[in-house]
Amino acid sequence: MDDLRITLEEFKKGNINEDEVILRLKKKPFVDIGYASFDSHRSILQGNTEVIYGAGKTAEQIIGIVRTMLLNDEKHILITRLDDEKAKALVNESYLCDVTKYYPEARLAVVGGFKPCDTEGYIAIVTAGTSDIPVAEEAAITAEFLGNKVERIYDVGVAGLHRLLSHLDKIMAADVIIAIAGMEGALASVVGGLASCPVIAVPTSVGYGASFEGLSALLSMLNSCASGVSVVNIDNGFGAAYQAGMINHKRG
Template identity: 45%
Template sequence: MSGEVARLHPEQEPGPSETPYERRLGELLESVASGATSPEEARRALRDLPFTDLGFAKVDHHRELRQGACEIVFAQGKTTEQVVAIVERLLSGNDGPVLVSRAAPEQSSAVRRLGAAHGIPVVERPAAGAIALARNIPAPVGEVLVLTAGTADLPVAEEAELTATLLGAGAEIVADVGVAGLHRLAAARERLASADAIVVIAGMEGALASVVGGMATCPVIACPTSVGYGASFGGLAALLAMLSSCTPGTVCVDIDDGVGAGYAAALIARRVP
């Protein structure tokens, strides 16, 4: 886990997997049972379950209860006003961190202002267009290792690392360990052995995922990137290579899908005994 995010919850210790949303729902039910809250008050508190309809978006407040993390806001294709409205509803309906992915600079600026207005720390990965309102991040459980084949793959890796961290896994990036210099990967073999889940971010021919899959004892989540030119076809060559990997335990997400890779890796890491 990065020191930047660790500072946001230095006092926390790993504990039960109950989410903040589950805890709040339990407190409301206990309050009704004790008579401190009336059924009508509880009905008003629950009226936005499972979602709030904004007309242009149905904000899913129930997702944290179902999956352990609130809805991630995909900013690409949305206006800044729509992103702000969705984030505001998530802040009011949940009490965990809120992640915005694929944000344009104007959208990131608006989210930063929203964080300042609410007094919530902001964590950003500008190259990835990822920005988070980082409140109540779960104490880290398990370890996700994010490897990149090259430096150009770092934006996708940063998206994966931030996603895994916000979901409550320890996450670390080891950059530039591609197959053109396998001695670089060999130097990280102890980290490979200690990880609970590994994300491999690679463009070009995507060979790194199969190599890591043959060395690792944990699941490997391959994430092809659009880095490359010519016959790499914007990441298609890497995608097909990863899907065709002969190493058992290696699975694949879509091109440039750092969120999907980090999310899956965190779910795996947090469930490892």
């Protein structure tokens, strides 16, 4: 997005003509590096740059994609589902060691730091239990990376409803809420019944046998009786945070 703004500013000042603007846009829709095609126009289309999904990629491939993004003037890069071994290889790269931070609990790495926070409102991230925190941290760090304020409210599930009610002021003042729960997934409906803002429910794979690795929570959340609750896939903290960030920026 910054490149586009610079190009438009140069056009307004008369430093380049219309043909040069069109040429620049044609030249940079994506960069093919063989095993990956970096979408350099993602930020123009969606407002945020492409995010690297680390699972299934080798450390060398991830490093190569990061290098390509940096060479194409991307200042802030997020890598999701990154294990310790790949993260170590990334951080050990000489040109990345000082600008890369790895968050092992969330399985995320950030190159170049978070984008500046540019919203007044905040995203509340609420978990049913401590076991849901890895998914919650994926959501929280993703949301912060995307320029949002985040309020963490952890371990307030319906097994002890008074814990949730003690945070009622924070819940009701939020601009978006991400409700994260495994087991039977009841937290999303309870939060949805208390909040006046959009609620994004994230089922987690936390639970005993009949939870079916999150399927039980997913179905419960999809059948929520509270209005204004949407649902993302099992353990998808990143997807919830991305959606929440889009809502938060529109509301702000």
